Amino acid sequence: MIGEIICVGNEILIGDTLNTNTRYLSKSMTTLGIEVAYQVVVGDHEERLLEAIETARRRSDVIVFTGGLGPTYDDMTKETVAKALEMTMVLDEEALDDIRRFFELRKRTMADANRKQAYRPSGGRILKNENGTAPGIYIKNEETHYILLPGPPRELMPMFENEVTPILEVLSSDVITSRIFQLSGIGESDLAEIIGHIMDVSDNPRIAPYAKLGSVNIRVTAITKTKEEGKKQIEDTTALLMPYLEPYCYSYDNKSLEEVVVQMIIEKNHSIAIAESCTGGLLSSRIINVPGVSRIYKNGFVTYSNGSKETWLNVPHALILKEGAVSEAVAIAMAEGVAKVSDASIGVGISGIAGPDGGTPEKPVGMVCMGFTINGKSIGTTFHFNGNRKKIRDYSVWYALTTLYSLLRA
């Protein structure tokens, strides 16, 4: 069962918008046993969209469209699919009622433009939209399934889960099972050296490494006829790989690094407090994104200025003068300070130069110092990252988590 996703929207072609819908759809369809073989993006352009539909119906069994169901004149997905399949557009009274009700519930007047959204291709049926005015469409035509979904993610996702999943889950006889090995501290080439001999002989399950920010992951995918077979294949491959991956693998059950770190903190009866300068709260926010973190998260400070480092974390004024705010000594003092004032067993301090200004030859943009203290034992470390302000901050958070992981594992 080959799947294809066609995303319609100029905003994606010119790079304004990140294509998160296609990722969501790919993941969801894969889980349902559909092999997504193609993702395509075309603009709000009838001729090109028609061509994309023609190509897709030749090679794919399930074609999921997203975008172009809006009320404005440049929304043309429904009309173009109807044209390709030689269907007419008909007004769906029930859909019109739903749209009217949507506005009534919100005490807003329905715009005339929204009436257009109640039309559907004659051979299709409406998929309900609980979160917006654009209904989706499902068409089965000559063994090919066409699913048209709205572009806004908050409308697309619930519609996919409630209306599309029941349609798709009966289609595929294959089961796709996969496991991701998340690694830190090893590059893609070195990984190819240590597990290449396993990768080369394995086609199903397929073993594929891919690079991530500051790290590399491995995805193992099995295509089988039953869930049990899939599970067994994945477990067998895990047993083959783990002796090589053990030093690098922090998770193979979809846990994020912050989840793993929070879990280790809980298990070891620690608590944590964090003081951030250049990362501005990003590390705290990542850690607080883990449900249940309240048991171990004591406190966070965003101390961007020297004064606030002194006032809130008791970093000595003289130390900042002597070493500079971006130094391992100050990062350690921040870590120790925040642990002490927050009564936490673990303290983290981050101070760096995220740019674009503020760099010097001795302390260039991208230099980030971190301090870690665990039960009164402290270490400092300095990183040099490339990239813009955002990238430097993202790297900083990743390496802070990596370091915490190593320290807690030791």
Place this chain on the structure above:
Amino acid sequence: MIGEIICVGNEILIGDTLNTNTRYLSKSMTTLGIEVAYQVVVGDHEERLLEAIETARRRSDVIVFTGGLGPTYDDMTKETVAKALEMTMVLDEEALDDIRRFFELRKRTMADANRKQAYRPSGGRILKNENGTAPGIYIKNEETHYILLPGPPRELMPMFENEVTPILEVLSSDVITSRIFQLSGIGESDLAEIIGHIMDVSDNPRIAPYAKLGSVNIRVTAITKTKEEGKKQIEDTTALLMPYLEPYCYSYDNKSLEEVVVQMIIEKNHSIAIAESCTGGLLSSRIINVPGVSRIYKNGFVTYSNGSKETWLNVPHALILKEGAVSEAVAIAMAEGVAKVSDASIGVGISGIAGPDGGTPEKPVGMVCMGFTINGKSIGTTFHFNGNRKKIRDYSVWYALTTLYSLLRA
């Protein structure tokens, strides 16, 4: 000059990885006057990749590939392009030297697998990679330009800027100029009502609204022969639109909402301090992502527990007992407390239930209370957001910024 992006990688097809490369390439190519008409993703699968190359060369002038240049056996982009263009693969000695040097500089041993990366199609030339081992490739064949780039963004982006931009910028005679109107406080349908009469008559510049998290933007794009013409068209369209957009438009020069807010704080001689509970530092980190923010950002606290709200922000214990931690009264007390202890003229407090646990019928998951105080005048507001923990936090930050914007604008 029609452009196409072909991204090669199973990790994108199964939804593991968000396709940020394609967005970056689309944006960069558009700026260079190339109309990106197609984005395609295919897997590491020779037959499908060949078909994608055949389709692309029929319809596009510039084809940019990303991914599949790695050292492992499933990286096959170069080899497949060579096959499509009937070229052989040849070892490029200079590229091999570069790869050797890359490892030497890092005091690492070059893996055998990396030798594969020094091969190129016979009709192509190498594009240098300063940040990794996979060189890029440029081929001109029968009026079509083929550009092969590595997958990791930190390798792809500098290569595009240094090596590819000089190739592409001489190709197009069209100039594409665009402006994005970023709005808050209006939906897509209402927008279609108020500016529909302008959108309907305008084909060049093209006026296209698109929905964003909690808001809608409008993109105006002009295709002209000269930069001056493009600029004039954009200015003329701005003059047409702005009377309608003025109440909603916070920026049309690519400034983010946080940049606009920081600028307003600077201009009004304010300073800000932020206390966050459920957002865990995310609002601070967004604000601190603005360069130059140190002039106005006093301090941030991540007070996740009730105790830390009391200790650091002086929120009265009795108030938390009476109203609950997630209440407008406590959010206001947090805002006032953080402003006072930080000596800031503006204070923000956020307290909410991000889930998945902790919701009650009276205070369900997604309920977020915010307090704002400016020069001692305080207001509180309550939002109800849908979605998972991350989405609720993202919405919270967006609406906190929107509210700050409105308050500062008033």
